[in-house]
């Protein structure tokens with residue numbers, strides 16, 4: 001952590017957060033590439049960056065004066081369906097690893113599903129608060145019920161990140177953020193709200209602000225050229241006669 005908790009929260013308000021992540025199947029996968037990506041988005045005005053895995057955070061921390069939101073994605077070894085799996089910072093151990101790497105905000109799965117190693121979310125939150133009083137805790141969730149439960153557990157920020165990625169919400173459109181959830185989180189909990197997930201353009205970004213978001217996070221549309229190209233090539237309409 002580089003700041004006091006209240007300073008981190010103030011630094012996040014009204015900011016565009018950019019998520020720089022690439023899985024193994026993406027040619028951009030790797031710490032050096034994520035460090036370059038982070039430099040790009042910081043130059044472009046990102047107010048904070050979201051990074052995955054301790055080694056990425058350690059590489060970016062030395063040149064990043066803005067808040068870093070850390071996550072530690074760990075797929076369960078027996079996962080047969082990603083929609084049913086808790087994989088964003090699922091355990092206390094995975095949380096400690098990214099906090100020790102230097103993030104200011106720790107984001108973790110805030111759904112009420114069974115977690116890896118049978119750990120309970122409220123116990124993890126309690127222990128993190130005891131160890132790191134200046135750490136800001138963000139819950140990545142998919143429903144308003146989860147938001148209310150996470151607010152009661154003591155999270156500082158509620159994020160719409162997992163809407164569309166759980167069994168209950170998997171039918172949601174891939175191209176639209178969950179505006180309803182963003183508004184409900186703000187209205188029903190009064191906590192800081194991070195609008196995250198499926199924001200592809202300025203219209204959606206501005207609508208997320210209008211829904212009451214305190215910060216907005218974008219990943220794929222900015223930092224995943226593989227995914228954006230796949231989308232455009234799959235959905236473009238080439239006029240008859242142009243293609244050979």
Ligand SMILES: CC(=O)N[C@H](C=O)[C@@H](O)[C@H](O)[C@H](O)COP(=O)(O)O
Nearest residue numbers: 019161165197198199218219220221
């Ligand atoms: C569901 C899940 O695992 N979301 C992840 C969370 O860290 C990332 O893969 C997303 O890119 C990030 O949330 C930003 O969303 P989008 O890429 O749609 O702008």
